[in-house]
């Protein structure tokens with residue numbers, strides 16, 4: 165057996181083959197339904213409804229898989245049955261059944277022809293051209309990789325001070341006082357970004373010139389920021405020509421530089437869009453799923469509408485793609501049911517159906533559905549339509565779950581996530597620690613330097629917490645200057661060392677307001693599971709420990725004594 169992973173083309177070919185292989189059985193069932201109906205039209209009316217569904221589904225799937233002739237015949241049969249269903253029983257003519265039998269025969273011969281076709285060689289079906297780049301695809305739950313920053317500046321004291329401050333923000337920093345050493349380092353190991361001075365002893369724009377040169381030699385763009393003692397046209401133009409994204413004049417605030425570095429190193433890992441497909445036709449669901457997965461999305465397929473609530477809760481989709489006609493319940497009913505739950509009011513629901521009747525599409529959308537994508541889909545259009553709506557959902561959800569100043573989880577979300585993490589720790593029998601962290605004498609910072617400067621301090625501590633802890637730890641802004649953190653799979657001893665390290669680093673960051681500089685500190689209390697088994701008890705214990713830290717003089721971390 166070949167171990168080479170299948171290409172998208174091969175996977176789609178397999179789905180199409182599987183659909184064709186099932187055709188004889190489905191046509192046999194259709195014949196049976198027709199015979200039942202003919203035997204007793206009054207008693208077996210349900211058989212004709214089934215027959216309608218069979219033709220409708222053959223039409224939709226047929227078009228989806230590019231079997232247009234087969235889909236045309238199924239569509240013709242579907243409209244025959246539709247007309248029949250609209251008539252009163254007496255007016256059913258014998259001729260009607262003959263027409264349907266003839267169409268069934270045509271379908272059978274189509275099925276035979278298709279069974280002999282080499283689908284791997286058949287390129288009649290469009291495949292998507294759109295593919296997300298690797299950075300946009302899933303990142304594992306792990307430590308955020310520390311970004312490597314090179315600073316090149318000939319003022320040793322300034323540059324070493326800046327390096328220390330940026331390290332506190334979670335960057336790995338190396339600095340160079342000469343452009344030659346910088347050049348060599350870039351060739352040996354490419355940094356994630358560069359902070360470059362402009363003026364060096366060998367020339368007024370020697371720094372930016374070196375940067376431009378190294379990019380030319382390596383043929384690669386280096387994300388870069390200029391930090392210069394000069395603010396003139398020549399220096400700024402040289403920075404633009406060297407491809408620098410921002411220009412700071414000295415002395416620059418470390419937080420401002422860290423924020424600019426975040427921007428140019430595209431710090432936030434991209435979490436793939438999560439799409440739930442509800443379709444009773446597994447091959448069609450699988451086909452759409454392949455298209456979306458190929459574009460970097462994560463897809464969950466559901467063929468039983470009855471499981472939709474569990475799937476919504478477990479999978480937390482950014483968007484639901486819903487088939488309109490399903491035997492158990494219609495897409496219309498299902499979307500109404502979903503919309504009746506307050507937590508899913510804003511969840512985008514999009515119908516995916518072969519229904520082309522505008523009136524029917526319109527009434528299907530009356531229940532607050534976002535859109536209607538008609539089968540057969542054009543792969544790139546499906547990806548674009550889904551990505552656009554999922555992105556909007558993400559933005560909306562982010563507003564709902566994150567604190568607007570710091571970007572950390574807000575109070576409600578933090579509490580919910582902690583509850584969930586605790587349940588998970590119990591299941592996996594892992595330890596975890598909860599940290600309550602509070603800035604020291606923060607009122608004084610606000611009173612002395614103003615609220616805007618106070619906000620900068622809040623931003624700095626938030627940034628440190630986000631970048632120095634693991635991706636799967638939970639960091640939330642619990643109140644004004646209070647933060648709640650949940651550290652997973654960690655012992656209290658390791659947690660206290662970790663938070664103490666952050667505390668020491670944070671207390672060395674120099675903030676400035678006008679010409680005045682100041683530092684700030686925090687106190688923290690830590691509690692742990694399994695010492696405490698309920699989320700509320702964990703929080704109370706961490707809070708008590710925090711108050712003990714404040715009582716003992718602030719700027720320290722205290723472990724809950726379990727009392």
Ligand SMILES: Nc1nc2c(ncn2[C@@H]2O[C@H](COP(=O)(O)OP(=O)(O)OP(=O)(O)O)[C@@H](O)[C@H]2O)c(=O)[nH]1
Nearest residue numbers: 602603604605606607608610615616618619644645
């Ligand atoms: N700048 C700014 N300040 C805030 C924000 N939210 C809360 N604060 C301030 O945080 C300060 C909290 O003060 P206190 O509760 O007295 O605590 P503290 O001065 O930090 O003293 P200790 O906690 O005992 O060390 C108040 O001045 C609030 O106005 C915010 O979003 N931005």
